[in-house]
Amino acid sequence: MMSNAVSIIQELEAIALSPYKSVMRTMKETGKEAIGCFPIYAPEELIYAAGMLPVGMWGGDTELKLADRYLQTFCCSIMRSNIEYSMKGAYDMLKAVIIPTFCDTLKCICENWKVSAPRIPVIPMVYPQNRRIDAGFVYMTEELERVRGALEEISEKPITDAMLEDAFAVYEAYRSAMREFVSVAAEHPEMINARSRHLIIKAAYFSDKKAYTDKINKLTEALKKESVKPFPGIKVVATGLIAEPPALLDIFAKNNVAIAADDLAQESRQFRALSRKSGNVIQRLAWRIVDQQGCTFLYEVEKTRGQMLIEQVRNTGSKGVVVFMMKFCDPEEFDYPIYKEELERAGIPVLYLETEQQMDSFAQIETRVQSFAEMLA
Amino acid sequence: MYLGIDIGSTSTKAALIDGKANLVAQKVVNIGTGTNGLELVLAELLHEAGLTMEDVVYTVATGYGRLLCDVADKQITEISCHAKGVSYLVSGTGTIIDIGGQDSKVIRLDPLGRVANFAMNEKCAAGTGRFLEVMGRVLGCKLDELSDLAGASTREIQISSVCTVFAESEVISQLSMGTRREDVAKGALVSIAKRVAGLCKRVGVEPKVVMTGGVALNKNMVEAMSRELKEDVQAAPYTQAVGAIGAALFAMEAAEKKENNNG
């Protein structure tokens, strides 16, 4: 059983570590064409329903040279990387990209993309911030229908309601599998360390969701059969946009700091909200965004994120919160002072790590992580 | 004997304590990680104490070079070691400020002298010793001369740029406009103090505030820091060796724990 789990872990890690190769292989295996999905939320179900492959585009560690044509250095490194890749031709296998405009940078990226990668059509998408009032909800369904129409044009065939139902079911199975995986993984930090956890979750972005879900379910089953062992390190909750680069997470593994739960945009925010059962698929997709809480990219006057993190810490027996702050990510940076204060008031220690996708030295981060572990031990 | 070694980016420090936590010796050499600084400092330290490595029961390394230090039994971060060292040297310390060559850090201690929270500067060189080095270069003086220079300042000038490159050009144009070097030196110290004060606000300042590291030898820097924080700030005794002393204390604890476990 153990070896079964290890081989699935290794397979998923390998997928996540080589996005390009993985996407090419999945395209070949499934015979599907691929559509790129920019952060934070793209309506992947619509793409899947169109018989195409949604691919996550969360940047990567590439040397930034060409992107300077469009972007100043104080632009978030994920977006600089994506523009760099687009200009290098790394995305030429994509049939189109969907760029939702959750922040000011994404609005500009969407516009620049039209010039930086003219061969790959862009489908811009706006998620309404006032999504909890009627006018906003209607607008969101209209945007989803517009994107559905754009995808029909690209795939040159209609996306029927039945196809949408099937795709939604695939994604519901995926999301439920993920929720179970993260909760079971938290019990087994000796097998699923910070780095593995991230890579396993990330692999979904370059896989066919159905096949990926099967693998995750098998892994979860294998983990459940393992006995729960005492963990010599500490558990923490991770928050932020993205916990990368992987070398950063190696430091966590090395210092026996395990991630027991996360609020990362690239990870749990993708699957933590439960779907409603009523309405058609377009409406259910819209409800998912309406019901998403504590996400900095979606307007929320109550700002429930701090309270949510406090509960996550308490529910998982974690000792602190680690903030993976993607430098120059305005929305994430604006949330930080608010939840930081709430966490401190609740007596929960916070480790703040500023990250970029191009990091040359990890020495200071290593000191911080080790100090945090020493402080909590 | 218990040995603490602190290998920083620009200097290497070592300290020895005995079984009753008495400081036996401490030494500093001004070359850092990647050099023979460790050999030099150990030779000087042992010579002064009249001891050899045979007498050392346990060794803890800290600082940037800690992970590459193979004589150590254990590596502990400079955050924990500074906290340990300062609590030992200055009882009742609430906040530690360490302006290092690459990093500046602020550590808040709980009433038992343990780390309650800490913050470090981000990637940018503003607010670190590196900024002072650049300023020193523009003013044509060594780092340790900067303090005396600032001491002779008669007029407050502001260096407003955060970016080191911008600050450099700001200072050059100040000098070309005839601003005195002394006043520019003072401006540089105040600029760093402002950045570090910002870091302090992130963790919250508790008195007593103690400064450690080589920059704390700079009296005018300590004073500028005190003015920015509106708190008394004092330099720690053995200010450069605080991390090494903390490491030595950890070495003693670790050895005792090991002994208890074995016994």
Next chain:
Amino acid sequence: MDDDKKLTSKDFLNQLVAKHYEGALQAKAEGKPVVWATSICPQELLETMDLATVYPENHAAAIGARKGALEFIENAEGKGYSSDNCSYARVNLGYADIQKAEAQDIPMPDLLFCCSNICNTVIKWYENLSKTLQIPLILFDMPFNHTYEVPEHSIRYMRGQIEYAIGQLEDFTKRKFDYDKFGEVMELSNATCEWWKKATDWAKVIPSPLNGFDMFNYMAMIVCMRGNADGHRLFKMWHDELEAKAKAGLGPWNSAEEQYRVMWDGIACWPHLSTTFKALKKYGINMVTSTYPDSWNVRYEKNDLSGMAKAYASNYANRNLDYDEDNVVRLVKDFSLDGIVYHSNRSCKLMDFRQYEIQRRVEAATGIPSVVFDGDQTDPRAFSEAQYETRIQALVEMMEENKEARRKG
């Protein structure tokens, strides 16, 4: 009305600034609610409800121009705000904590009114104010326009939000919304905006009677007074003065001649306003326009809510690259520009991250030279005088070369 004749628009402007802030402080003292609002929001609703309103962006700019920003910026950064966040936000969030500024005080708000046609950053900023101060927030979310024109379903969404906001305002004030008054306010706002636009259009004349840095000053009032009679009178008065100056052939300054005409892209560097102005004037460069005259040219038919929604969504910052390109190219032609100064403003990612592409396109379409310099709207730490000077001088050299070539034919 002899007094009135002597009153210049500049005097009147200064009176109105004082009246604006005193009025708001007075309202607060009398126990009336105060609103904080973003700069290009549908203020018609607030004016109709007769709510005392102040504009944090104006306030932050004023603090910045009087060199007081750092205290508030440092306070906000101490709370964990990043030095990379918008400096208007940092100044205001710092002020919300300190609540005292030597430059100018404003009353603390009871209601927040936020419109995202200028950026999404204001949503985060106002969310934080709402959470920290525990007061309600009315949000107008204006989707970014990726198409050249504003799409119909976006207009419906925005109209729906205006209608919803009216209900929120009725709940907040416990008063009925007066639609007749609303109509009057709409009419007056449109008229004021028209005078603002007509006034700034006088800069098309050569030499321009308008010194563009003056426009930065008047801008504060088009933000906060376009829905009332004072604002209307101010901009009409300013317009008439500029008209008279233009007809008399007078240029922007008494002490120098206008040699070159440029556009300034982006917000002013408030803490270095005089440095940035003097470096231009030294070479006879007059900043004759920017994207701002159009930003507050918010025009629509009276009582047409959809038209109003569309007008607010049409702000330059909320438009796609093709529109922005055409807009700047039009300015180059209409204002006979010799060059463009692009402010790469650390605070404003929405403007910055399209600037390079716009610069290339405008250069290709018009052949006029331009420079980009690094700065910030209110953070004094992100500007280098030496860099600015050098780049302006380089611009002059390029503009001179162009003129030389034209002279030679």
